[in-house]
Amino acid sequence: MSRVAFLGAVAALLALVSPTRPAAEGFPVTVEHSFGTTTIERQPDRVATVAWANHEVPLALGIVPVGFARANFGDDDGDGVLPWVAERLAELGAPAPQLFDEGDGIDFEAVAASRPDVILAAYSGLSRQDYDILSRIAPVIPHADGAWATGWREMIRLNAAGLGRAEDGAALIDRIEARIAEVTAAHPALADKTAMFVTHLDARDLSVIRFYSANDTRTRFLADLGLDLPRSVRDASEPGRFSGEISAERIDDFADVDILVTYGGPDLLARIRENPLTSRMQAVAGGGVVLLGNDPAGTAATPTPLSIEWVLEEYVARLADAARTAE
Template identity: 65%
Template sequence: MLRVLMNIGFVFWATASAAQEFPVTVEHAFGQTTVETRPIRVASVGWANHEVPLALGIVPVGFARASWGDDDGDGMLPWVTEKLDALGADAPVLFDEGDGIDFEAVASTNPDVILAAYSGISKSDYETLSRIAPVIAYPEAAWTTTWREMILQNAAGLGMAAEGKAMVGDIEKRIATAVAKHPDIKGKTGMFVTHLDPRDLSTIGFYAAADQRVKFLGDLGMTTPQAVNEASEAGKYSGRVSAERIDLFNDVDVVVTYGDQARLDELTKNPLIARFPAIARGSVILLANDPMGTAANPTPLSIDYVLDDYLNRLSAAVARSKE
């Protein structure tokens, strides 16, 4: 039965992609990559790139092991497990990227293409991977690829550009439907603060305007605070400002960050942090090392999984900002 289901997924992919002619060429930050023939064995490195082929009915031969939000320790996030189950497939090879890309493990899967549209690969990484198979790298800069770009870039490398575009449109419609139920969020300013360490509060770290966590808040109706826009460097996914300049963030309605209530309580004892209005009034969303915390960095399969919960939490934080 497993093999039959996998074959059904492959037939769907092959049929849907029949109109796409090869070779296909995809431009990216390191130049361009040409995929000569339709890839059958698909591998990926970096974060969540494997979700694109999965969403298109293709089971990858290997992808990066989940290092954050993996509740059961199987190396995969729940929406990935659900999709593999739906396709009737077992878990493929999982690459351990804790110390960087495991090139030998990637090569062992004998891929026809390597997807890396959302990743931090260097030029050297790209060149090494290219000796294994054609590589679809990020469009502009490391870790700044949006979920839309991840889909479009990776789908193009699979010869499924039209299907990728349709997928983006479908997800956008579902987001719009969910967001329409939360008009209170629209126009509020949201800032995504990086992990705050009570042992070192000399600076405030934040995800920059180019990071997709921030862009996802925009998808949900929020706006990026002026100070974040001004302090964001081109091509950088994060930034820092001195804590002495915390008044720059007086216009922030909601803060999203990683941590728990105990850490937040400790932070508010700091006289500088206490001047951060959003934190002082508790209009904060605390994300843990769980699927919700992971999906705040949106991916093709995770958006539906957490969308309603995230919007509900944003609405609650907006309500606290008015208290």
Template identity: 60%
Template structure:
């Protein structure tokens, strides 16, 4: 799961040296690519505007899941962020990414450890021509620092809130593969529609995604807003955003909010609750005198995802995880919908 990055200590002089080295080692131009093969691409985003003058040959990605776009399109990055959530075998690569690398007969790219923020020096060492971060939490300082290394594609509006379609669109455009990106989106939409059609029981049900529940303190309820990509994925799956969640999201750009449990009755329009954890989470919710009054809790219409495993991670949709998780996730939602 994405963590908000903290700028790493990295001197301007060292960065400039690395940036110049990267440029010198990977000089490319429209002439290199052949006349007419590349048209300059400019991408506007929340942190500025990025111009890519030549076809990228060395692609690096930072923050969560951006590497899945080039991989889905057959391009292996020279470096990408190591998975820091849902990594079941501890190798820094999620299973759907491992499967794609095997399909491409490719070795694992350099993995950037982002536990303490972006490792700018490691990114520079891969000598990228472009850095993809359309789904990210980059600060302006992060962006400015990375831009000394290579052109950077940041998120379009709000940190950690880029929908999967837009992530594909922006990152594929930066690669000069906008048409291929559109086809990838279309193929995934078709796959989703087919899978949803096989689970008609969830149609028109409303769903709310609680953030990590603290069973030792249920005095507050934290939930993902309508801006978060997990919540937006509900709509792809035929579910509705409850009016209570939509209204709470209207006056904020935050991807999560917290409410007192005393206001739990405001979520009476929630049919299904999705959250992270195991049986202990469900038991805690059902035994709480306030939260147990929520219809979804009262009906045990709760999907409890294993938070530290790939299944829970994939509830946040990404280009490669959608196909991997779709059937399992829909089955769990359908089971919960039957309890309404």
């Protein structure tokens, strides 16, 4: 059976087994997004999510999804569930639900088999084709500003709206913002400092500097923490793209960067300090480098509703240490 035929059969089956219920208060709900609008007629009972971290919104609001994507980065114990998600599941007294393996893209068959009433994907790289296929299974909430461009606030707003919990989503944002303000207030060294987030550097080839643009959620999280985005990164950011790159021969363009955040360890730090080009960066020469590992702490630098609290104090402290070193 072809994939399209399979999904059509699943959709027909769900129509037969799903009882008709009157619309709950506040429904139907219509959500605008990159591909148009999605209308959800009734309060969803079975919530599935795809792509990175969308499951954290229903979990934060006390809803356990019937399935979500297996963690493919920073998963120390290999169980597919990051520690802040495991902690929240334990708080809710729930085991981990079905985990969708997205190593080769969205597992449409597994999503369909979970029989969702709604599919949340506000933070994702969903294509139009992905959206159309998923929409044959259940109403879908995709991104509103392009692939992987959804910030953590918008992730909460969109996904909470799809659950009919817009007010609860707004309250969750307020709580997270208050916690960020509390933690950053204890680190005045961050004031008036600039920071950029460089993608995974290859210690064997430092001829190209790849970085997350002004559109990326990691970069915007640095702004949440009180750091300024350097003019050089703003100028090099292209609309609709979450990353960019320049030749290391233009390294002097980043002279306005006080703190450099990237993934790597001591070996990488040694190489960028020794390299005749990267060593000229103010952040490198001044010691303002924060290295993140392929572990939960490194993963949490991509802010999500549950990971922010988990990583906040450690991350801000490390950034503040780098800011003081770079002075």
